[in-house]
Amino acid sequence: QVQLVESGGGLVQAGGSLRLSCAASGRTSYTYYMSWFRQTPGKERNFVAALAWRGGSTYYADSVKGRFTISRDNAKDMVYLQMNNLKPEDTAVYYCACAQTYVTGNSPNDYDYWGQGTQVTVSS
Numbered sequence: 001q002v003q004l005v006e007s008g009g010g011l012v013q014a015g016g017s018l019r020l021s022c023a024a025s026g027r028t029s030y031t032y033y034m035s036w037f038r039q040t041p042g043k044e045r046n047f048v049a050a051l052a053w054r055g056g057s058t059y060y061a062d063s064v065k066g067r068f069t070i071s072r073d074n075a076k077d078m079v080y081l082q083m084n085n086l087k088p089e090d091t092a093v094y095y096c097a098c099a100q101t102y103v104t105g106n107s108p109n110d111y112d113y114w115g116q117g118t119q120v121t122v123s124s
Contacts, residue, residue, distance in 0.1 A: 002026040002113040004096045009118030012086055016122070020081040022096030022115060028053075033099040034079045036070060037108055038092035038120075045095065047106035049081060061106075064090075086122045093117040 008020040024034065035050035049070040050059040058070050069082040079096060097111040104110075 002028055002031070002098045002100070004098060004113055004115035006094065006096045006115040006118040009094060009120045011121045011123065014086060014088055014122055014124050016086050017082070017084045018086065018120060020083070020094055020096075020118060020120070022079040022081075024077040024079065024096075024098065027100075028077050028098075030100045031098055032101060033103050033111075034070075034072065035097045035099070035111065036079075036081045037095045037097055037111075038090075039095065039117075040092045045108045047108070048094070050103075050106070051079060059106075083120070086120075088122045088124045091120060091122050093119050 003025045005023045012018055031053040033050050034053055036048040037045045038048050039045040047061050048064055049068055051070045067085045071080045095117045096115040098113040099111045
Protein backbone atom coordinates (compact mmCIF):
# COMPACT_ATOMS: atom_id res chain seq x y z
CA GLN A 1 0.00 0.00 0.00
CA VAL A 2 1.03 3.57 -0.73
CA GLN A 3 -0.52 6.66 0.81
CA LEU A 4 -0.40 9.99 -1.03
CA VAL A 5 -1.22 13.38 0.43
CA GLU A 6 -1.24 16.51 -1.73
CA SER A 7 -0.89 20.09 -0.56
CA GLY A 8 -0.15 23.51 -1.98
CA GLY A 9 -3.24 24.34 -3.99
CA GLY A 10 -4.97 27.68 -3.81
CA LEU A 11 -6.16 30.76 -5.64
CA VAL A 12 -3.71 32.64 -7.87
CA GLN A 13 -3.97 35.27 -10.58
CA ALA A 14 -3.13 34.46 -14.17
CA GLY A 15 0.60 34.61 -14.73
CA GLY A 16 1.33 33.59 -11.16
CA SER A 17 2.94 30.48 -9.72
CA LEU A 18 2.11 27.69 -7.30
CA ARG A 19 4.01 24.65 -6.10
CA LEU A 20 2.09 21.49 -5.32
CA SER A 21 3.55 18.86 -3.01
CA CYS A 22 2.79 15.17 -2.70
CA ALA A 23 3.96 13.24 0.34
CA ALA A 24 4.27 9.52 -0.34
CA SER A 25 4.46 6.86 2.36
CA GLY A 26 4.27 3.09 2.53
CA ARG A 27 5.74 0.75 -0.08
CA THR A 28 7.16 3.43 -2.33
CA SER A 29 10.14 1.26 -3.31
CA TYR A 30 7.87 -0.62 -5.72
CA THR A 31 6.99 2.56 -7.61
CA TYR A 32 7.61 2.95 -11.35
CA TYR A 33 6.07 6.38 -11.88
CA MET A 34 4.77 9.24 -9.81
CA SER A 35 2.51 11.58 -11.74
CA TRP A 36 0.17 14.48 -11.55
CA PHE A 37 -3.30 14.51 -13.13
CA ARG A 38 -6.00 17.13 -13.08
CA GLN A 39 -9.75 17.13 -13.37
CA THR A 40 -12.52 19.68 -13.81
CA PRO A 41 -16.18 19.01 -12.97
CA GLY A 42 -17.90 16.71 -15.43
CA LYS A 43 -14.71 15.94 -17.36
CA GLU A 44 -12.18 13.14 -17.45
CA ARG A 45 -9.07 13.12 -15.34
CA ASN A 46 -6.19 14.25 -17.56
CA PHE A 47 -2.46 13.61 -17.43
CA VAL A 48 -0.26 16.57 -16.51
CA ALA A 49 3.24 15.29 -15.74
CA ALA A 50 5.09 12.11 -14.79
CA LEU A 51 8.40 11.24 -13.21
CA ALA A 52 10.09 7.87 -13.56
CA TRP A 53 10.82 6.94 -9.96
CA ARG A 54 14.00 4.97 -10.65
CA GLY A 55 15.55 6.80 -13.61
CA GLY A 56 14.27 10.31 -13.07
CA SER A 57 12.97 10.89 -16.60
CA THR A 58 10.12 13.37 -16.84
CA TYR A 59 7.16 13.65 -19.18
CA TYR A 60 4.66 16.44 -19.71
CA ALA A 61 1.35 17.09 -21.38
CA ASP A 62 1.76 19.47 -24.30
CA SER A 63 -0.47 22.02 -22.59
CA VAL A 64 1.96 22.47 -19.68
CA LYS A 65 5.38 22.01 -21.33
CA GLY A 66 7.69 24.87 -20.53
CA ARG A 67 5.48 26.07 -17.67
CA PHE A 68 5.28 23.14 -15.23
CA THR A 69 8.12 21.12 -13.71
CA ILE A 70 7.82 17.82 -11.86
CA SER A 71 10.56 16.93 -9.40
CA ARG A 72 11.26 14.79 -6.34
CA ASP A 73 13.08 14.85 -3.06
CA ASN A 74 14.56 11.38 -2.74
CA ALA A 75 15.26 11.64 0.96
CA LYS A 76 11.71 12.63 1.84
CA ASP A 77 9.67 10.64 -0.72
CA MET A 78 8.15 13.89 -1.87
CA VAL A 79 7.05 14.81 -5.39
CA TYR A 80 6.50 18.39 -6.45
CA LEU A 81 4.79 20.16 -9.30
CA GLN A 82 6.08 23.67 -9.87
CA MET A 83 3.53 25.58 -11.91
CA ASN A 84 4.56 28.88 -13.50
CA ASN A 85 2.76 31.29 -15.81
CA LEU A 86 -0.57 29.84 -14.75
CA LYS A 87 -3.59 30.31 -16.99
CA PRO A 88 -7.31 30.21 -16.15
CA GLU A 89 -7.56 26.93 -18.09
CA ASP A 90 -5.20 25.36 -15.53
CA THR A 91 -8.00 25.61 -12.97
CA ALA A 92 -8.75 22.08 -11.74
CA VAL A 93 -8.39 19.64 -8.89
CA TYR A 94 -4.87 18.25 -9.09
CA TYR A 95 -4.17 14.66 -8.05
CA CYS A 96 -0.94 12.90 -7.26
CA ALA A 97 -0.80 9.30 -8.48
CA CYS A 98 1.50 6.32 -8.11
CA ALA A 99 1.98 3.48 -10.59
CA GLN A 100 3.61 0.29 -9.36
CA THR A 101 3.68 -1.36 -12.76
CA TYR A 102 5.36 -0.24 -15.95
CA VAL A 103 3.17 2.37 -17.63
CA THR A 104 3.26 2.82 -21.41
CA GLY A 105 0.72 5.62 -21.70
CA ASN A 106 -0.91 8.42 -19.78
CA SER A 107 -4.14 6.78 -18.75
CA PRO A 108 -5.28 7.24 -15.16
CA ASN A 109 -6.40 3.60 -15.30
CA ASP A 110 -2.73 2.57 -15.20
CA TYR A 111 -2.22 4.08 -11.75
CA ASP A 112 -2.64 2.16 -8.52
CA TYR A 113 -2.81 4.81 -5.81
CA TRP A 114 -4.24 8.33 -5.66
CA GLY A 115 -4.20 11.25 -3.31
CA GLN A 116 -7.31 13.13 -2.28
CA GLY A 117 -6.63 16.06 -4.63
CA THR A 118 -5.93 19.74 -4.14
CA GLN A 119 -7.85 22.59 -5.77
CA VAL A 120 -6.01 25.06 -7.99
CA THR A 121 -7.96 28.11 -9.14
CA VAL A 122 -6.47 30.63 -11.56
CA SER A 123 -8.33 33.90 -11.93
CA SER A 124 -8.15 36.02 -15.07
